[in-house]
Amino acid sequence: MSPTDSASSLADIAAYYTQKIAAHGETAQGVDWNGADSQSLRFEQLTKLITRTTGFTINDLGCGYGALFDYLLTRYDNFQYRGYDISTEMISAAQMRHAKHDDASYWIGARPDGAADYTVASGIFNVRLEQSDESWIRYFKTTLDAINETSTLGFAFNCLTSYSDRERMRQYLYYSNPCEMFDFCKQRYSRNVALLHDYGLYEYTILVRK
């Protein structure tokens, strides 16, 4: 699951995010987003996947400090949430934040270790640091395979778009072609795939329903 053959690459990305939460705490900036509004707008897109309004299970890969769990609490009841993150500090923060909630649990890891009805992944394909395009796309697709295997009803993820303004693009970030990813998901995972690229951010969201 590591982005390259170098064992340190995911550890470097974990360290990048650990620095963010150390600097900004449990805020949108602490997981490297610009602000709370865009963080919530992403959750709004991803949770369009959820068609069961009660009694579902959900994996959150790249959960950060658990902001999605807070979002879900305001909209759904009776669900089981499992958050996974490669940053130990993110997981510690999430565990403390939701210590009183039996329906949330947090785990260190780069892939879900159990199946759920739904899986969402917000922001895990953006920061690639020094990884080449070739290496990162291989990692991207391998991770999607793992998500697919552990999602019974479907999954959703977002990624920065190759339709971003050139002058604003950064080498350490990865921008993928949404049409190619749509085609990849449609050919590989399900006939029921939605591409959302209409919510005003330099990114897109894909929903895969099984």
Ligand SMILES: C[S@@+](CC[C@H](N)C(=O)[O-])C[C@H]1O[C@@H](n2cnc3c(N)ncnc32)[C@H](O)[C@@H]1O
């Ligand atoms: C941009 S932040 C978003 C956090 C959270 N999803 C949110 O929107 O508030 C991405 C998070 O994913 C984690 N991450 C990156 N790649 C990951 C992977 N392969 N598996 C698990 N966590 C990952 C990072 O440590 C970071 O906490």
